[in-house]
Amino acid sequence: MQRVVVVGASLAGLRAAQALRKRGFAGNITLIGEEPHAPYDRPPLSKQLLSGEWPADKLFFHQREKHDALELEQRFGVRARSLSAATNEVELENGERVPYDGLIIATGARARQLMAAEGLAGVHCLRTLDDGLAIRAALEQRPRVVIVGAGFIGLEVAASCRKLGIAVTVVEPQALPLLGPLGAAAARSVLELHHAHSVAFHLGRTVAAVHGGGRVERVLLDDGSALECDLLVVGIGVDPETRWLAGSGLELEARSGGVICDRTLATNVPNIVAAGDVVRWPNGGQSELVSVPHWSNAVEQGNAAATRLLEGPGTAPFTHMPYFWSDQYDRKLQSAGSVRGSDPFEVVQGSLAGASFVGLYSRGDRVTGVLSSNAPAAFLRARKLIAASASLTEARAAFQ
Amino acid sequence: MKIVVDFDLCQSHGLCTEAAPELFELRDDGFLYVLNDTPAPELVRKAEKAALECPVGAITLKDE
Numbered sequence: 001m002q003r004v005v006v007v008g009a010s011l012a013g014l015r016a017a018q019a020l021r022k023r024g025f026a027g028n029i030t031l032i033g034e035e036p037h038a039p040y041d042r043p044p045l046s047k048q049l050l051s052g053e054w055p056a057d058k059l060f061f062h063q064r065e066k067h068d069a070l071e072l073e074q075r076f077g078v079r080a081r082s083l084s085a086a087t088n089e090v091e092l093e094n095g096e097r098v099p100y101d102g103l104i105i106a107t108g109a110r111a112r113q114l115m116a117a118e119g120l121a122g123v124h125c126l127r128t129l130d131d132g133l134a135i136r137a138a139l140e141q142r143p144r145v146v147i148v149g150a151g152f153i154g155l156e157v158a159a160s161c162r163k164l165g166i167a168v169t170v171v172e173p174q175a176l177p178l179l180g181p182l183g184a185a186a187a188r189s190v191l192e193l194h195h196a197h198s199v200a201f202h203l204g205r206t207v208a209a210v211h212g213g214g215r216v217e218r219v220l221l222d223d224g225s226a227l228e229c230d231l232l233v234v235g236i237g238v239d240p241e242t243r244w245l246a247g248s249g250l251e252l253e254a255r256s257g258g259v260i261c262d263r264t265l266a267t268n269v270p271n272i273v274a275a276g277d278v279v280r281w282p283n284g285g286q287s288e289l290v291s292v293p294h295w296s297n298a299v300e301q302g303n304a305a306a307t308r309l310l311e312g313p314g315t316a317p318f319t320h321m322p323y324f325w326s327d328q329y330d331r332k333l334q335s336a337g338s339v340r341g342s343d344p345f346e347v348v349q350g351s352l353a354g355a356s357f358v359g360l361y362s363r364g365d366r367v368t369g370v371l372s373s374n375a376p377a378a379f380l381r382a383r384k385l386i387a388a389s390a391s392l393t394e395a396r397a398a399f400q
Numbered sequence: 401m402k403i404v405v406d407f408d409l410c411q412s413h414g415l416c417t418e419a420a421p422e423l424f425e426l427r428d429d430g431f432l433y434v435l436n437d438t439p440a441p442e443l444v445r446k447a448e449k450a451a452l453e454c455p456v457g458a459i460t461l462k463d464e
Contacts, residue, residue, distance in 0.1 A: 296415065
């Protein structure tokens with residue numbers, strides 16, 4: 001293998017390129033990214049960047065890591081348009097064809113747009129650095145902010161706005177924020193946290209229309225409420241960025257459009273692997289294909305996909321315990337394992353009414369996930385219990 | 401090799417303590433402690449994993 005092409009220049013793609021070098025690959029590596037920027041870290045976008053604590057410079061990985069020795073051929077600001085698996089080439093939107101012997105797909109996901117707001121200025125998703133800079137610039141005008149979607153991104157943006165003293169209204173179709181991901185008990189505590197910081201909510205409501213003459217001025221909800229608005233932030237989920245793979249022969253999941261991988265992160269096409277948010281794979285050998293669109297998974301899959309490309313089918317299966325965190329006001333929420341809002345949830349330390357708690361999710365008698373707030377040491381204890389497939393009884397005893 | 405932790409960046413995610421329990425410990429006070437900042441050669445790979453997995457890039461490994 002002489003030439004490896006990595007499509008997608010964010011965390012998973014960068015870590016894959018680094019892993020190739022770390023494992024002694026001396027051939028040519030081309031890193032292709034749609035955004036005009038060098039790889040940067042996304043979690044601070046909704047937090048330190050929006051609140052103005054950090055300048056944009058601080059997000060770039062090359063500020064804290066040495067990238068020169070990687071000798072990457074960098075192609076930033078250009079989209080991959082299509083894949084020709086028959087001729088082993090990636091075609092770029094400028095018509096250039098980039099040949100490869102090995103291909104790593106790390107194109108991540110794109111934010112869903114709010115169709116009702118199409119074409120209006122003052123409407124932003126938050127996925128990229130440019131999105132973050134646009135929202136930050138808008139916040140300097142002290143706008144009236146409406147956020148559609150009370151997921152993690154929406155709520156972090158709400159918290160950052162409140163930190164700046166800017167009024168925020170959140171619209172969410174579910175009855176509680178984060179109801180699906182966390183379940184009713186934890187979701188209520190999240191709602192109370194944001195109420196305590198004067199965030200207004202319209203729960204169980206959807207957007208019927210967005211009005212404005214060129215710029216967003218008003219959001220109309222399905223119950224007839226009208227929200228005056230200068231800045232509309234949309235956080236209604238993401239879809240895998242695989243449009244460029246249509247018709248390539250690469251197997252995509254019908255439901256999500258994600259790239260189907262085996263346990264080693266190999267796709268159905270030889271010498272093509274995938275990493276990060278774009279991947280659907282049978283984690284831990286379970287029959288179901290899952291996506292783990294979180295920071296730690298991107299790091300580990302980048303590393304594992306590069307290893308698979310170099311070492312071939314004998315590579316050990318990639319198994320990952322999901323981990324994510326969310327910073328909202330003075331709370332650091334941490335979660336590990338498989339967390340579903342529909343699973344039983346039990347607080348084993350602290351209280352949901354306070355700032356610090358640890359709660360366990362279970363299926364049958366097994367602890368399967370943890371959600372904690374401001375309890376980092378106890379969180380790690382819970383993580384170990386999940387890794388050991390502990391029973392609920394054992395877990396309760398460990399937190400006595 | 402010397403392990404340097406930027407405690408202004410550290411947010412006590414604690415993933416380093418799983419990657420390299422011989423080198424890092426997160427105590428009940430919620431703070432991270434470096435148990436040994438000059439790892440023996442057999443622990444260097446674990447130190448590298450800890451640095452790689454730190455969500456805030458707070459761990460750097462310096463050649464001495």
